[in-house]
Amino acid sequence: MAARGGRGGGGSSGHCSQDKSITLPPDEIFRNLENAKCFAIDIGGSLTKLAYYSTVQHKVARVRSFDHSGKDIEHESPYEVTVQEEITARLHFIKFENTYIETCLDFIKDHLVNTETKVIKATGGGAYKFKDLIEKKLGLKVDKEDVMTCLIKGCNFVLTNIPHEVFAYQKDSDTEFRFQTNHPNIFPYLLVNIGSGVSIVKVEMEDKFEWIGGSSIGGGTFWGLGALLTKTKKFDELLQLASKGQHTNVDMLVKDVYGGAYQTLGLSGNLIASSFGKSATADKDFSKEDMAKSLLHMISNDIGQLACLYAKLHNLDKIYFGGFFIRGHPVTMRTITYSINFFSKGEVQALFLRHEGYLGAIGAFLKGAEQDNPNQYSWGENYAGSSGLMSTSPDLCPMQRTRSGTFDMFEMDRLERPLVNLPLLQDPSTYIPDTVDLTDDAMARKYWLTCFEEALDGVAKRAAASQPDSIDAVERAEKFQQKYWNKLQTLRQQPFAYGTLTVRSLLDTREHCLNEFNFPDPYSKIKQKENGIALKCFQGVIESLDSLDWKERQLALVKGLLAGNVFDWGAKAVSDVLESETQFGFEEAKSKLQERPWLEDSYNEWLDRLKEGPPHKCALIFADNSGIDIILGVFPFVRELLSSGTEVILACNSGPALNDVTYSESLIVTEKIAAMDSVIQSALKEERLLLVQTGSSSPCLDLSRLDKGLAVLVRERKTDLVIIEGMGRAIHTNYYAALKCESLKLAVIKNSWLAERLGGKIFSVIFKYEVPRE
């Protein structure tokens, strides 16, 4: 639509003149406005950040057992799949330039259908200036909140809820953005906010923080002094000048005073002895670029020095930097990082936040939404609805910029259940789920991005086909395809956009995009059919296993588990086979498997452990695919564990991802198996077999974000064995995960590139049995 209210000069008020050239696609920006509530706004010097809370109606696939009352009809399928509407909560954040504020407010007003909201929380320096406009346009009362309180609240929120929120900036590295693992305990930390001035705040607890100092030399000094020196008006342009300049022409260096280094103090000759020192003595003109560069160094060094002095005084080693001086500007992140490194002698690392620009808005929102208790939930970043880091940085992604104007979006989904660390992680603070960092590994990145691009057509077709009754399924599938394609292109240019790029994040992004276009579970029908087929084979498989002696049976069980894992619709090599060979079954899969010795083979150690050690107390199994995998691979294995006296916790995904078995499917499947098998039945009844959900909807597994119920159970049952199955959970993630107890990671590599990388061929087998070191 054309900018609403884009009147000529006459009517509009002076301070918010409108850019008429912009064509907003606001329905793609201010999404889900119909039920929006809890508005909050953070108006800074040049950018406005708007936050609201909304509900999103989603289609979800529900599974349900057929009603058994009365007739005993032989169904082809083991259960029904129905599509239902589900309502989930989502947080929307939109960042735009202050010039668009009136247009945006108009749009919101027109689309805000159903809201009881009476108040809008406002923060930031501009909140005061735009108060009347907001009240007039939206008819909401503006309720001002303290800037710093909002900032800290927002900071705590992202540090707790968003993986890879924090990064260090490294100039001379392939990966400029080095994302950090979320530490279980975020406090205490120092927040250095570089706005027009600098505020240094020590945060000790959720609601306890203290302004410990500041400096008047900040972003405003760079901008103001820079404008005077170079006659350049815009902050961004000043930074551009600075990045082209040579500060040594303006600054007096140690070598200018000493002729070389100051050796007794170990000061290098290239250190700045006096900022602008040369402009006092030399009778000449200085270039704008050089002066801007010198100014940037002067200010960054000064802030870094003060930050280090405060960190030392308060004994803190985590310093997060924020404010408009830092925001999305690699140049300033670089100079601040250098300065912190220099003044702390490498002891303190300068850290930055991906959603730094939103902290105030998030905090103001949290203030306003206290009755909804947002802090009691876990939240997940929605990759489909979020623009990603630097999306509006003009240098980095002109493409994205033109696509969405200068709007940047950030969405978070409220997760139904709180997420916590797996209690069995050896060290939660150093645990990294992902095996390969694709931001680091350019070759792997190229391969996987291409791989996902190539598979996209098939995924979109499958999505459309999964909803044959829907008239707009094809259209939605196309939109999905376009959206995910764009994400992949963004990631090609900015691998750091959503934190560390990994196969997991690529998979998760795809799931988020599918959900966005109401394809909650494209594989539900396939899963249904395959579960039906596999259930029919269950008894036969059990009988043949039972006919083997103990030793033979153990190997057959493991092979069964691995063969089951071949049935993975996420792997292109497999889905091609499954599409073309309808008869491809369990035995065919077994024949595909690599012969022993496997690529990674500690089967003998596992066998010895079973033979010689006492049975495990309790095993936690993370299941992978539906159908043959769970029913003919995992369940016989579970049955064996139960028979030998080991309790089993079977953990399946809360939500759908590819053809992975979901928790609700696992309930039905287990019920069906129990009806056929007394071992399973009694174990269920006696609660020696427990079904839980992981809290995740990803084909991969992040052991630091698991359902709280699962964690409680793991602790209660004194779990001493963790079994992780499948490529997504045991290879793309957790391959190197160190646990406090014994673990078994098994998978079949269904991708020849990955197999080759690991030194094998397609259908190579990983069987990794690990015992923690004492």
Next chain:
Amino acid sequence: MKLIVAKERSFPWFGMDIGGTLVKLVYFEPKDITAEEEQEEVENLKSIRKYLTSNTAYGKTGIRDVHLELKNLTVCGRKGNLHFIRFPSCAMHRFIQMGSEKNFSSLHTTLCATGGGAYKFEEDFRMCMCIEMTIAGCRVDLHGANQPVQINTQLAQLRGGHPKHGAKGSCPNSHPPGMALHIADLQLHKLDELDCLIQGLLYVDSVGFNGQPECYYFENPADPEQCQKKPYCLDNPYPMLLVNIGSGVSVLAVYSKDNYKRVTGTSLGGGTFLGLCCLLTGCETFEEALEMAAKGDSTNVDKLVKDIYGGDYERFGLQGSAVASSFGHMMSKEKRDTTSKEDLARATLVTITNNIGSIARMCALNENIDRVVFVGNFLRINMIAMKVLAYAMDYWSKGQLKALFLEHEGYFGAVGALLELLKMTDDQ
């Protein structure tokens, strides 16, 4: 403080501190010259003494700070006056040339120099003055290891030309010894500037300022009306945080006469003030910059807390009058167009000074020291800066920290160098 002197050092007695912007020279003028000595005194020496003591300005840029002269001082058993002279470091080459013209090197003397320039201009000294060098200043790696190096050069050849700084091609060592027309006898001793600074400061404070105390502070720093300069007794100076504000800034924690460490430094110093002032206002000298600053109002340039919050920011206990963003108003074009050069000069001065105060205060806290002594030529004729520092120390520490100042603010390095000269024996 007594100086232990093994053997009387022959005149002239100089101490020199060659900084990034200024060269500071102290000269001891003996007043107890006997008739016998007078007769023996070579003509060169006499002319140097006359030249220095009868003038207060030298060339275009050299100045003797007459008001700082220490009178009737007894040094190494000799009575005399200590003179304080400064000139810009960029005139260093001319100074060296003048020295050679006055045949300084024939005096068989030693020149003790400190500051970066002692290193930077070493080559030039050798070139022009045919100096016989003893590298004594480099304590760490060179001390004791080097024997005096005899350097012979043809003075006549060099006297005419103005040698380019750092001209590597003309290393004097390459001259064959046989070509010497004149054997020089001036030794350059390079001395560590921080050592000199501390020794000089302690010495001057101990002898006092012609009967007046050397050290002072400001009473009632928070109140511009009541703020007054008061003497301070620095008899027990330790520990002290010593903040030397030259072109750049060094911060030292001093625990005893020879136990100190450099805590940190900042490149935002006097050079930054002057450099920015020159760029912003077109002024050319420190004096000019300060004069403008005295007439200006920094609140037209700086954004104050009240400009943002309408008053105090109570949540953080910040006064409305505190500067929130230095040069913050200059983000707006209208304000840029209406602000005066004087305002800009004042804002530059206040910004740099407050920042130094901030860093000094944090260092004092980290080092657990409550006396902060500010020295260096940035403070010369700079009452605004001193009062700002006094106020900043007092206000932000809630009266816990005291800012101290010294009358001979920028000359301690040079005095320290002179003291080193007197400690040396002639045959060293």
